[in-house]
Amino acid sequence: MSESKTENIKWMKRALFLASLGNGKTSPNPMVGAVILDKDKNLISEGFHHKVGMPHAEAMAFNNLKKDARGGSMFVNLEPCCHHGRTPPCVDKIIGSGIKKIYISIQDPDKRVSGKGIELLKEAGIQVHLGLCKKESLELNKAFIHRNITNKAFGVLKWAMSIDGRIGLKNGKSKWITNEESRSLVHSFRAEFDAIIVGGNTLRKDNPLLTTRGSKDPEPLRVVFTKSLDIPLNSKLWNCDVAKTLIIYDSSTANERFLTRIPECVEVEKVSSDNPVLISKILAKRGCNKVLWECGPKLATSAVKSGCINEIISFISPKILGGENSMNPFVDFGFNEMDEIIKLKDSDLSLIGNDMCLKSSLKNQF
Ligand SMILES: NC(=O)c1ccc[n+]([C@@H]2O[C@H](COP(=O)([O-])OP(=O)(O)OC[C@H]3O[C@@H](n4cnc5c(N)ncnc54)[C@H](OP(=O)(O)O)[C@@H]3O)[C@@H](O)[C@H]2O)c1
Known part of the structure; x- marks a missing residue:
């Protein structure tokens, strides 16, 4: 495995760990964590969705930014939202930040978002990589997906x-x-x-x-x-x-x-x-x-x-x-045969x- 792939997995696993801190508190929302690196691949922020009604993981990560994110990358375990729910769309924030690359583990099963968030990011010229740590992400949010x-x-x-x-x-x-x-x-x-x-x-x-x-x-x-x-x-x-x-x-x-x-x-x-x-x-x-x-x-x-x-x-x-x-x-159960x-x-x-x-x-x- 290349050095950069190993690094990418490390950051997505960090996003997954952050996401898991919301376990039991986010319903009806999923558990989501986000990590932001600068253009030199240094960690400049991270955040997670604490509970329903609180900002989404991406918004929390932008709130915690220590440096300009322009030219940098983001790792997030679920497709960012593109609709106005309890909080404004995360896709707009990501596009506005000047981030150049985003690693998304899985698509959002929510029909209001599914695939649409990714399309908007691509249309804005952001490189989107889908599927990193997919198995772990499906496991973490299996109840939300179900x-x-x-x-x-x-x-x-x-x-x-x-x-x-x-x-x-x-x-x-x-x-x-x-x-x-x-x-x-x-x-x-x-x-x-x-x-x-x-x-x-x-x-x-x-x-x-x-x-x-x-x-x-x-x-x-x-x-x-x-x-x-x-x-x-x-x-x-x-x-x-x-x-x-x-x-x-x-x-x-x-x-x-x-x-x-x-x-x-x-x-x-x-x-x-x-x-x-x-x-x-x-x-x-x-x-x-x-x-x-x-x-x-x-x-x-x-x-x-x-x-x-x-x-x-x-x-x-x-x-x-x-x-x-x-x-x-x-x-x-009424079973008659093994x-x-x-x-x-x-x-x-x-x-x-x-x-x-x-x-x-x-x-x-x-
Ligand atoms: N060791 C354990 O882990 C554990 C865990 C839970 C329970 N228990 C024990 O289990 C015993 C009760 O057993 P139980 O089987 O009667 O459990 P239950 O949990 O009370 O379930 C049965 C009751 O659920 C209601 N119900 C609604 N729809 C149903 C449906 N489609 N099918 C079946 N019930 C439906 C009925 O309530 P109504 O009668 O009000 O209509 C029925 O009497 C208790 O003694 C308790 O201590 C042990």
Whole structure:
């Protein structure tokens, strides 16, 4: 590899690192980082998109400029925007700066921008190089890309189970299967998500809090999906000072008299069936790129069947719960042949004390 290619990769990786600092805070926007070099290839500025409503990465980099950028180059992990959104178009700033060369990792999947930003830069006489560190950029912004292409939120399903594959005893008791370190990791990793979803039964049985315990401000939206609307009068989720809560109910089966149990601060949306895709679409429309499904076996199975889940995170603890009727992470998928079963890919295993954390992807992410 030539010296300049190695240098270019180094700068794009720096832009990707900066972009990742916005993880969990930029939705509905992507994570973007930008680096500016002068005409002698010295670093003169960098910036990243901190959170929605704040300037884009390119604008931040121009705000931080230490020297004139004329004749220099820029590295950015996503195609610069060319439309007036919450902030002015970045393409205009880049053209106005006198930068001669721009390295862009991937095109923006947003139809308002896709390819158009690149065209405008080329028309202004800027050399555009597309595709540097493409794989890493696709990985970093996979949730944003998924939402733009499918109009669904990128779904991660998480559960905690014993070594014998049980998520609770037959009487429903499950506190605690995993160790304290795993549980505190779950609290902080929730900060990567825009919403956390449970089913009505988990709400009734566990009365969960579903927060990051302060790692994220504002906390992710807490979502309950219910067919019956038979929700408890008292729940930790009704305290909206801690985090917002949204109840989504299936109006074809719910008893709408129970609506009076819902406190005023809690938002309510109704859908026409119990298909979890409807939740995924509602949340995508509200700007959620990435959502965490922390539901029990029934809703988890429906969510997988309906294509709402892209990744699975399983915490596995070396404990034996036993019992024919103890709870599994899923109910029956109705498979009769081994070639029907769901095969996961890209597995990654880590140890948390004496627990294991296995992350895997489902096929066909986009
Ligand atoms: N170990 C773990 O990681 C873990 C994680 C989560 C839960 N759990 C345990 O799981 C148990 C609850 O299991 P569960 O399967 O009943 O979970 P759930 O998360 O409550 O999901 C089922 C509920 O979701 C609602 N729902 C809406 N649409 C649905 C659909 N298409 N398919 C299925 N459900 C739909 C229904 O609520 P309504 O009944 O209100 O209509 C249904 O009862 C609890 O004991 C909890 O402790 C364990």
